[in-house]
Amino acid sequence: xxxxxxxxxxxxxxxxxxxxxxxxxxxxxxxxxxxxxxxxxxxxxxxxxxxxxxxxxxxxxxxxxxxxxxxxxxxxxxxxxxxxxxxxxxxxxxxxxxxxxxxxxxxxxxxxxxxxxxxxxxxxxxxxxxxxxxxxxxxxxxxxxxxxxxxxxxxxxxxxxxxxxxxxxxxxxxxxxxxxxxxxxxxxxxxxxxxxxxxxxxxxxxxxxxxxxxxxxxxxxxxxxxxxxxxxxxxxxxxxxxxxxxxxxxxxxxxxxxxxxxxxxxxxxxxxxxxxxxxxxxxxxxxxxxx
Amino acid sequence: xxxxxxxxxxxxxxxxxxxxxxxxxxxxxxxxxxxxxxxxxxxxxxxxxxxxxxxxxxxxxxxxxxxxxxxxxxxxxxxxxxxxxxxxxxxxxxxxxxxxxxxxxxxxxxxxxxxxxxxxxxxxxxxxxxxxxxxxxxxxxxxxxxxxxxxxxxxxxxxxxxxxxxxxxxxxxxxxxxxxxxxxxxxxxxxxxxxxxxxxxxxxxxxxxxxxxxxxxxxxxxxxxxxxxxxxxxxxxxxxxxxxxxxxxxxxxxxxxxxxxxxxxxxxxxxxxxxxxxxxxxxxxxxxxxxxxxxxxxxxxxxxxxxxxxxxxxxxxxxxxxxxxxxxxxxxxxxxxxxxxxxxxxxxxxxxxxxxxxxxxxxxxxxxxxxxxxxxxxxxxxxxxxxxxxx
Numbered sequence: 195x196x197x198x199x200x201x202x203x204x205x206x207x208x209x210x211x212x213x214x215x216x217x218x219x220x221x222x223x224x225x226x227x228x229x230x231x232x233x234x235x236x237x238x239x240x241x242x243x244x245x246x247x248x249x250x251x252x253x254x255x256x257x258x259x260x261x262x263x264x265x266x267x268x269x270x271x272x273x274x275x276x277x278x279x280x281x282x283x284x285x286x287x288x289x290x291x292x293x294x295x296x297x298x299x300x301x302x303x304x305x306x307x308x309x310x311x312x313x314x315x316x317x318x319x320x321x322x323x324x325x326x327x328x329x330x331x332x333x334x335x336x337x338x339x340x341x342x343x344x345x346x347x348x349x350x351x352x353x354x355x356x357x358x359x360x361x362x363x364x365x366x367x368x369x370x371x372x373x374x375x376x377x378x379x380x381x382x383x384x385x386x387x388x389x390x391x392x393x394x395x396x397x398x399x400x401x402x403x404x405x406x407x408x409x410x411x412x413x414x415x416x417x418x419x420x421x422x423x424x425x426x427x428x429x430x431x432x433x434x435x436x437x438x439x440x441x442x443x444x445x446x447x448x449x450x451x452x453x454x455x456x457x458x459x460x461x462x463x464x465x466x467x468x469x470x471x472x473x474x475x476x477x478x479x480x481x482x483x484x485x
Numbered sequence: 486x487x488x489x490x491x492x493x494x495x496x497x498x499x500x501x502x503x504x505x506x507x508x509x510x511x512x513x514x515x516x517x518x519x520x521x522x523x524x525x526x527x528x529x530x531x532x533x534x535x536x537x538x539x540x541x542x543x544x545x546x547x548x549x550x551x552x553x554x555x556x557x558x559x560x561x562x563x564x565x566x567x568x569x570x571x572x573x574x575x576x577x578x579x580x581x582x583x584x585x586x587x588x589x590x591x592x593x594x595x596x597x598x599x600x601x602x603x604x605x606x607x608x609x610x611x612x613x614x615x616x617x618x619x620x621x622x623x624x625x626x627x628x629x630x631x632x633x634x635x636x637x638x639x640x641x642x643x644x645x646x647x648x649x650x651x652x653x654x655x656x657x658x659x660x661x662x663x664x665x666x667x668x669x670x671x672x673x674x675x676x677x678x679x680x681x682x683x684x685x686x687x688x689x690x691x692x693x694x695x696x697x698x699x700x701x702x703x704x705x706x707x708x709x710x711x712x713x714x715x716x717x718x719x720x721x722x723x724x725x726x727x728x729x730x731x732x733x734x735x736x737x738x739x740x741x742x743x744x745x746x747x748x749x750x751x752x753x754x755x756x757x758x759x760x761x762x763x764x765x766x767x768x769x770x771x772x773x774x775x776x777x778x779x780x781x782x783x784x785x786x787x788x789x790x791x792x793x794x795x796x797x798x799x800x801x802x803x804x805x806x807x808x809x810x811x812x813x814x815x816x817x818x819x820x821x822x823x824x825x826x827x828x829x830x831x832x833x834x835x836x837x838x839x840x841x842x843x844x845x846x847x848x849x850x851x852x853x854x855x856x857x858x859x860x861x862x863x864x865x866x867x868x869x870x871x872x873x874x875x876x
Contacts, residue, residue: 214776217807269705295706296599297676300636303604319806331775333805335836348751349775353805353836354859374750377604403751406601430754433761435737435770436572441537441681441699442619443596446609446629471762472755473860 215266273298289315299377313379319349319371340365343389346401358476382412404431413460424482493700500667507584516558525585534576538568592684614684676706741766786820799866804837814842818849833862
């Protein structure tokens with residue numbers, strides 16, 4: 195049993211007629227994702243990639259039975275598209291769009307409050323259950339089914355770690371790109387909760403980076419959780435060039451957390467194995483599973 | 486996008502935020518004229534650069550006469566100001582803001598930003614403001630108080646309570662609430678990602694005044710604010726990074742000798758970490774976006790190849806989704822044809838069209854070290870740059 199998706203998940207694409215959306219919808223179909231339709235206001239009743247196009251998410255759900263959506267709507271309208279999906283109560287929404295204004299995400303967060311939809315993203319590479327379902331833009335080249343769950347803030351680094359976990363003969367149960375924006379849907383903690391409970395997942399790779407406090411929150415969650423699985427973490431940005439700052443609020447917002455050292459310390463104390471560099475993550479996980 | 490103090494004050498004043506009267510000057514004579522027009526006994530001449538820490542660094546001068554204001558402006562204008570937030574290269578002062586100085590009884594701190602965890606707008610504050618606020622908060626987190634606001638504001642009761650927590654006298658409580666409301670309204674109207682008032686002063690004659698203000702606008706929202714476009718000051722940006730931005734490339738200049746290009750910020754950060762750990766010295770940070778064309782990427786390579794101390798180039802690509810390794814190889818081919826510079830290249834490509842990318846480079850006549858994983862790539866680059874772990 196895979197988390198979040200299955201072979202039967204019916205996926206629609208919001209913004210399907212766009213160039214990037216078309217490219218990735220086509221890729222998803224080729225990969226075996228059960229793409230059943232698209233949404234593009236004003237183009238309802240037409241076809242795109244041989245799929246029916248609807249004006250609204252609710253129409254698409256009613257006609258196709260869709261239970262997941264991937265959102266490729268341009269940044270200016272992405273928040274409205276996410277809110278439409280949330281209000282339609284679609285179980286899973288994955289938003290790929292990058293550069294969504296942060297105050298728009300404040301609106302989306304408030305729509306998510308108490309809602310039944312799980313939102314992944316925005317600025318997410320998507321989710322991939324190898325050979326089962328791909329929703330998003332992530333690389334599938336080196337992915338293969340296996341026991342490792344990967345949760346990540348970075349798309350490119352995920353491609354690298356997916357390849358490494360395949361190279362050491364493991365493969366992936368699920369990879370989740372939670373997205374790189376400050377305010378987003380599902381986070382590390384939500385993902386860990388699913389992956390720890392998933393019987394097809396034997397080990398978890400957490401790919402973090404500097405900024406925010408989600409790694410620290412993940413550490414607190416892992417320390418308190420009863421289910422234990424080997425967790426390997428990589429925190430990128432230990433030697434990041436220092437940003438020019440404007441005032442003090444950036445530092446004060448994280449309350450003394452947020453830098454690489456704080457994240458590594460918190461994760462270590464929660465029993466997480468720290469991969470000291472990006473090249474050894476796959477091998478570190480393989481070693482951890484042997485013990 | 487950062488804006489200057491004088492711009493921020495002008496905007497916030499429209500939202501009812503009390504600021505001292507003042508005006509902007511780019512000559513000493515203009516500074517003198519402003520003082521003559523102001524009804525006050527003391528004046529502040531403040532360097533306008535996009536960074537904090539100006540007070541400690543000597544960028545703010547208190548004067549009592551028009552002549553002294555003129556002298557202070559003369560000293561400041563054209564000078565390079567180095568503060569704890571500018572980096573070692575500092576910022577050239579092109580303008581000074583001249584305003585009436587207040588008689589301060591107490592200095593507080595307040596700021597608004599988007600709270601990542603809750604996805605709400607955080608209003609934070611401290612009973613004591615000043616440039617050492619971070620050190621004090623690091624020692625004692627309770628120095629900072631926080632209220633979470635919805636996009637459409639918070640209850641005035643919560644703001645009143647916050648004002649009381651800040652020890653703002655009861656007589657000023659309603660002024661404080663309207664100040665907080667004004668800041669919140671400005672934050673949401675401007676699509677700000679930061680508004681900071683430090684210090685927020687209580688004057689001896691019992692008024693609340695925003696003495697210094699910093700405002701940052703969310704870059705992702707600039708498209709819907711054409712009215713804010715004029716506030717941008719390109720003089721405050723690194724010309725190389727500005728050039729990169731115009732080609733949709735995220736480029737940060739550093740002072741090392743290894744030029745680095747990677748697709749995606751996370752992989753770029755991780756590559757940078759490995760380089761530094763191996764004793765290498767990156768000359769830049771360059772993150773190639775998924776949607777970038779070979780021509781755009783080639784402009785990024787132009788900048789990379791221009792670095793003064795360049796000894797080696799490391800390219801680390803993990804192609805996936807829309808990113809194809811051959812697009813980046815083609816871009817490198819274009820840039821190498823444009824530059825006369827000979828520099829050893831380490832090329833690591835994996836994922837989409839990795840083999841084809843190596844063929845493209847060979848067809849361009851580029852010799853390169855063909856690395857097949859990150860560790861090899863980093864080690865080769867460090868060795869070619871003449872660095873390496875000290876033994």
